[in-house]
Amino acid sequence: MKKIFSRPESLRDVPTHYCPGCGHGIAHRLLAQAVDDLGIREKVIGVAPVGCAVVAYDYWNFDCCEAAHGRALAVATAIKRVRPENIVFTYQGDGDLAAIGTNETIHTANRGENLTVIFINNAIYGMTGGQMAPTTLLGQKTATSPRGRNADSEGYPLKISELLAQLPAVKYIERVSLHSPQEVLKAQRAIKQAFQNQIENKGFSLVEILSPCPTYWGMSPDQAVEWVKETMSKEFPLGRIK
Amino acid sequence: MAKIIINREKCKGCLLCVSFCPKSLIVADKDLNRRGLNPAKTKDSSGCTGCSMCAIICPECCIEVYK
Amino acid sequence: MKKILMTGNEAIAEGALQAGCRFYAGYPITPQNELIAYMARHMIEAGGVFIQAESELAAINMVFGASAAGARAMTSSSSPGVSLKQEGISYLAGAELPAVIVNIMRAGPGLGNIWPAQSDYFQATRGGGNGEYRTIVLAPSSVNEAYNLVQDAFDLADKYRIPVMFLGDGILGQMMEPVLAHSQRLSACSRVNQLPAKEWALTGCKGRNPNLAASFRLAEGVLEKHNMHLQQKYNEIRSNEQNYEGLFLDDAQVILVAYGTMSRIAKGAVNRLREKGIKAGLIRPVALWPFPVNAFTQNKKLKIRYLVIEMSYGQMVEDVRLAVNGAWPVDFLGRSGGGVPTEDEIIKRVLF
Numbered sequence: 001m002k003k004i005f006s007r008p009e010s011l012r013d014v015p016t017h018y019c020p021g022c023g024h025g026i027a028h029r030l031l032a033q034a035v036d037d038l039g040i041r042e043k044v045i046g047v048a049p050v051g052c053a054v055v056a057y058d059y060w061n062f063d064c065c066e067a068a069h070g071r072a073l074a075v076a077t078a079i080k081r082v083r084p085e086n087i088v089f090t091y092q093g094d095g096d097l098a099a100i101g102t103n104e105t106i107h108t109a110n111r112g113e114n115l116t117v118i119f120i121n122n123a124i125y126g127m128t129g130g131q132m133a134p135t136t137l138l139g140q141k142t143a144t145s146p147r148g149r150n151a152d153s154e155g156y157p158l159k160i161s162e163l164l165a166q167l168p169a170v171k172y173i174e175r176v177s178l179h180s181p182q183e184v185l186k187a188q189r190a191i192k193q194a195f196q197n198q199i200e201n202k203g204f205s206l207v208e209i210l211s212p213c214p215t216y217w218g219m220s221p222d223q224a225v226e227w228v229k230e231t232m233s234k235e236f237p238l239g240r241i242k
Numbered sequence: 243m244a245k246i247i248i249n250r251e252k253c254k255g256c257l258l259c260v261s262f263c264p265k266s267l268i269v270a271d272k273d274l275n276r277r278g279l280n281p282a283k284t285k286d287s288s289g290c291t292g293c294s295m296c297a298i299i300c301p302e303c304c305i306e307v308y309k
Numbered sequence: 310m311k312k313i314l315m316t317g318n319e320a321i322a323e324g325a326l327q328a329g330c331r332f333y334a335g336y337p338i339t340p341q342n343e344l345i346a347y348m349a350r351h352m353i354e355a356g357g358v359f360i361q362a363e364s365e366l367a368a369i370n371m372v373f374g375a376s377a378a379g380a381r382a383m384t385s386s387s388s389p390g391v392s393l394k395q396e397g398i399s400y401l402a403g404a405e406l407p408a409v410i411v412n413i414m415r416a417g418p419g420l421g422n423i424w425p426a427q428s429d430y431f432q433a434t435r436g437g438g439n440g441e442y443r444t445i446v447l448a449p450s451s452v453n454e455a456y457n458l459v460q461d462a463f464d465l466a467d468k469y470r471i472p473v474m475f476l477g478d479g480i481l482g483q484m485m486e487p488v489l490a491h492s493q494r495l496s497a498c499s500r501v502n503q504l505p506a507k508e509w510a511l512t513g514c515k516g517r518n519p520n521l522a523a524s525f526r527l528a529e530g531v532l533e534k535h536n537m538h539l540q541q542k543y544n545e546i547r548s549n550e551q552n553y554e555g556l557f558l559d560d561a562q563v564i565l566v567a568y569g570t571m572s573r574i575a576k577g578a579v580n581r582l583r584e585k586g587i588k589a590g591l592i593r594p595v596a597l598w599p600f601p602v603n604a605f606t607q608n609k610k611l612k613i614r615y616l617v618i619e620m621s622y623g624q625m626v627e628d629v630r631l632a633v634n635g636a637w638p639v640d641f642l643g644r645s646g647g648g649v650p651t652e653d654e655i656i657k658r659v660l661f
Contacts, residue, residue: 001243001244001245001308001309002308002309003306003307003308004292004294004307004308004309005294005297005298005305005306005307006306006307007303011303015252015302016301016302018301019254020254020255020256020279020301021254021256021258021301022301023301024301025300025301025302025303026299026300026301029303041514042513042514042515042516043513043515044513045378045511045512045513047374048523054525055525055527057519057521057523060519061514061519062513062514062519063511063512063513063514063519063520063521064511064519064520064521064522064523065373065374065377065511065521065522065523066400066404066521066522066523066524066525067370067373067374068370068373068396068397068400071366071367071370071373071396071397074362074366074367074368074370074371074373074374075370075371075373075374075377076374077360077371077374078332078334078358078360078370078371078372078373078374078375078378078380078382079374079375079377079378079511081332081358081360081375082331082332082358082374082375082378082379082380083378083379083511083512083513086378086511086512086513103363103364103366103367104363104366104367104370106363107362107363107367178299180262180299181262181294181295181296181298181299184298184299185298214256221256221257221258222257222258222261225258225261
């Protein structure tokens with residue numbers, strides 16, 4: 001028998017610190033797989049965020065850079081401008097990309113930087129203990145919205161991908177999900193496309209990934225993927241946005 | 243003819259593979275691994291088609307598929 | 310070489326380009342706007358990257374990325390903008406990435422005004438951001454010196470893998486003076502190719518293990534070990550890089566201490582005091598960190614007193630007092646918020 005599924009070379013063979021059922025592990029693997037498939041492991045430079053994926057560079061087997069909370073796209077802009085021959089991506093959560101880093105996100109997209117952005121939307125701040133994120137759904141209870149997010153006082157879930165799609169310099173945005181193997185395969189295609197765009201110098205590409213956080217949603221891994229499918233993807237519709 | 247190998251020490255027991263195996267061939271092991279978690283294990287690999295659904299959904303990348 | 314009339318802001322920018330700076334990101338703020346405009350005009354022809362960032366935060370974090378990718382990188386701003394940059398400066402220090410940050414100081418606190426000041430001395434010399442770190446701090450007193458000193462700033466940044474603060478004030482930034490400059494800008498390939506190789510830079514991991522640029526050290530004991538390494542490096546810098554100009558120190562009985570623009574007014578006062586027969590002298594720290602402690606410990610046998618003069622309310626005076634350690638009296642004269650101590654005020658204080 002032949003091995004038909006195994007760990008990509010770009011993903012180190014070490015245990016992650018993520019909780020059971022967390023989507024980050026899947027997203028890390030998809031990204032590593034795309035890097036392997038495109039043969040760019042020795043050219044790629046990843047920019048890790050602040051958030052649960054802060055030590056993503058411990059898991060990826062290629063050059064990586066830290067960024068202060070929200071600044072990943074400023075850091076990535078400079079790396080790519082200094083080294084246009086390299087392939088540069090950021091991997092950011094919803095707090096990083098759509099709250100503290102909104103300014104960097106919008107302006108990097110508006111400059112049309114030739115970058116690949118992997119945006120993990122799990123509607124919560126995981127690393128700090130389950131606080132409200134810009135993408136937290138209305139009514140969703142978190143440590144800082146204990147009565148459920150209320151539009152009157154906390155506003156609405158921020159659809160940053162739809163906002164970014166308005167910008168003329170943005171070339172590609174797709175929203176995918178990790179709630180089933182079929183959706184994971186779609187996510188894998190989208191991530192590969194976002195890297196392919198950079199290789200072809202097409203410009204700013206972003207993949208938003210709806211990702212389960214069983215721990216801070218207070219659910220089992222099973223319930224969490226079900227919630228992504230039945231609830232979260234209603235608020236954040238899947239598919240190509242631009 | 244196909245089979246999967248689950249690395250029971252790396253498995254965190256989220257059991258998404260159990261939910262998504264179309265043939266229901268994976269179960270939770272009653273014995274704990276060294277992390278103190280109940281890892282996934284194959285109940286019966288005779289019906290495995292190598293569809294890889296379990297490996298694709300596995301957040302720990304701890305399932306290898308052979309066909 | 311040729312003589313060119315330039316503002317301090319332009320001289321710093323041109324000096325940086327001569328030093329092989331090939332990445333600049335900045336955000337407009339008075340009184341350093343000539344610097345960003347000069348970079349916008351000339352960086353591209355030097356073969357480098359210019360970005361007008363969306364904020365000071367973005368600019369300093371772009372510098373973080375550019376430095377991690379191996380480029381000589383710089384940003385510039387003025388006091389309130391430099392406060393915003395402290396986040397990135399702390400990260401640069403933690404990740405041991407070289408960079409040059411120019412602060413053309415204005416008066417504060419808050420938005421303050423756009424008049425020249427030296428109010429950011431504490432912020433520059435004590436680290437400025439969170440965590441315990443140091444930056445080398447250089448303070449030129451003329452436009453020509455700024456042109457040359459900023460080139461040293463890049464060399465020091467690379468040598469020690471440390472951010473360097475380049476501290477001027479609104480007068481220095483705006484004033485035009487002749488600069489003895491290279492008649493041609495060295496091409497991107499000449500000086501840049503002579504620079505030491507940066508094996509730690511992020512270039513893609515072809516033929517080597519992956520590199521990482523990061524300040525995060527979570528595992529038990531790892532940060533403490535790293536911080537010990539940083540402290541050792543800072544001690545090395547303290548012994549190697551003290552830099553000051555002394556005037557009449559051989560026989561001086563009253564030694565004025567001032568840096569940057571303030572030192573030029575102090576120099577005028579020293580000369581006038583000498584005409585009156587008073588044995589005055591001057592210590593002008595060129596490096597503010599490491600502070601030139603050696604300048605204060607050499608004249609052990611003489612009976613002297615110090616007068617520290619600042620365009621701030623008593624910041625560098627603390628370093629002078631630490632340096633003399635109670636051995637000699639240290640007096641202070643300072644104005645800020647737009648006020649600049651005059652020669653007459655200095656002389657009056659010395660004669661008092």
